[in-house]
Amino acid sequence: MRVVDLTSVVVGPACTRALADHGADVVKIEAPEGDLLRHIANGARSPGMSGKFINFNRNKRSAVLDIKRPEGRAALLRLIAGADVFVSNIRPAALARAGLDHASLAEGNPRLVHCSIVAFGTDGRYANRPAYDPIIQSLSGVAATFHRATGEPRFVPMVMTDHITGLVAAQAIGFALYRRERTGRGEAIEVPMFETMAAFVAAEHLGAATFDPPEGPAGDNRLLSPEYRPLPTADGYITVAPNTNAQAFAFFKAIGRPELRDDPRFDSPVSRTANAVAYFEVRVAGLRQRTTAEWLETFAALDVPAARYNTIEDLLTDPHLADAGFWESEDHPTEGLLRRTRVAGRFGGGMRDEALPAPRMGQHTREVLAEAGFGEAEIARMLDSGAARAP
């Protein structure tokens, strides 16, 4: 499975990382200035190798081509002619100008799956507008969920809409490859960030506005409560989620309020949803009485879903993740000792055999061009002219 990856920052690299983690040979095509993510995230041992770049680009190779030059563009087209999948996150107008639209590419390679990840679908008025993650969080209702919960719109402090859209794009590519095995034909896929995230938020929060006319305001109240957060205990935080009757009634007993099981506000999942804010207030008052460790022991014995609160650094020492071999140690050839997460899922059909370190810029330019059939003299000429670059 060969993937030509003309993407940068997060949305495309998240997609192709999923493909690479599962065993695809992903060739990352970088412009001469390199993927912006090499530089804009903090934390690096050497320039252009930020931790965030490393995490989103492991298991890939990097070739640098200047596709603004005819020879660079010709090389890219030759790579795509031999690929199973071509992934881009370039604005559609620019893609068409460079002759990288599916119709042109499929002429030479009808089995090609081309996934064009875009900010906005080409069938709406925002098509070709530039966008980054916060733009999409602002438009798609992600920020609005916080407005409802706390009174102030906010972003999720992750590049969440890039990251999710990238995962959805990889999903779409998998489905297209399955179809290709059955039809013999590739296809063009367009995955727009805005529409993907609007659909994500709508599934969660359309709620009563699913109905036309609406049965009430949009929004899942259970999630939009101001107290929907890890709650303070006597010495820290805890999260507890007593959703079924068995869990809720055991919880009421544990906090010394057994009478609440007969309270009409709390006696069924439906009534607890309708009284979500009051139910959170009961939790806030109850949980302050004991320490996190005491509560965790109590709730484990009662089979009430509960968990400690982990900081980002706590993930490095979480006992379950340690048991599961989640953190792997990697000796990166230029960046030294690194921490690497294993692929979260387990697959009976196997995964990638060999882990590749995240590439330096253009580390594989020569070998990738040679594999595509360019001769030594041609490669040297491209490197001389700047159409291709290598360290």
Next chain:
Amino acid sequence: MRVVDLTSVVVGPACTRALADHGADVVKIEAPEGDLLRHIANGARSPGMSGKFINFNRNKRSAVLDIKRPEGRAALLRLIAGADVFVSNIRPAALARAGLDHASLAEGNPRLVHCSIVAFGTDGRYANRPAYDPIIQSLSGVAATFHRATGEPRFVPMVMTDHITGLVAAQAIGFALYRRERTGRGEAIEVPMFETMAAFVAAEHLGAATFDPPEGPAGDNRLLSPEYRPLPTADGYITVAPNTNAQAFAFFKAIGRPELRDDPRFDSPVSRTANAVAYFEVRVAGLRQRTTAEWLETFAALDVPAARYNTIEDLLTDPHLADAGFWESEDHPTEGLLRRTRVAGRFGGGMRDEALPAPRMGQHTREVLAEAGFGEAEIARMLDSGAARAP
């Protein structure tokens, strides 16, 4: 493509909705009490048909089986014997007790892809613990990102870890089906919510702690600023993301601070990342000067990424989504007129032909059992005994 779907609430239904939206025949197996999501989300026209249930369960059929009874369990096994994919989100111990582990199922159906979605991987100490979305947000570092940004841990007000894990599970199933076409064999997949989300957060925020020993604290500062949110204008909110030099310098000029392009804190992507908090403060001060509409016009002319802020309800009237035909009207046979989002992506290879309304509980029990080869008398006996149920 036949999918037997023994899942409930969000993580499993989000996975099988992706499969159903792309054309799979998904048979949702419900316990006699029905999927909890039918009841716990607010907004419904009739009991058991909440908006949230409808949104996550469109394009599926529903059969009610009591798998605690031997005939109910036997019927489920017969359905799985004829399926391509079996998806469950049941704790592994319960799955094995019911004989629904992959090893048992593959005996009769070696081409079966079984995706077991679990809260925690079976190779760690939290295996078999119950969990819901906030538990995973608390453990995986999602809540911690807010702690860093605002001083208080918070959940994203969506069932985000369920929803993302479901999408990743559908991705994994797509990859396994592609492999099956090439090897002829199905496989067992385990997709754990905790590990999936810990990997999601780590890719985003491991940052300087990717290195061992760390080069600094974990966390991508650009995203963890208190001001990382839609910012107030003279009359509302706006989001603006000037990331490249061209965008940033045009932005500085627009807010009347052209001199900032030469300020060493803001003169390159690297310096703006290092001074993320100060850069946000510049934006906060600048944007208050004009209205949202004025800024949008200015930034559009300058090709600076900017967007208005949409509430959840605003999605229903967003002009781009209207152009793109994002909202479809559905006349549901029992629930009346509904709004339905189309699948966000566009697929040259085609999508599902016929849209199915979200099913009532057990609406398809009879037809699904008949398709699996049960005779009329057998089906009647199962309905009489309560091993199967239909309206």
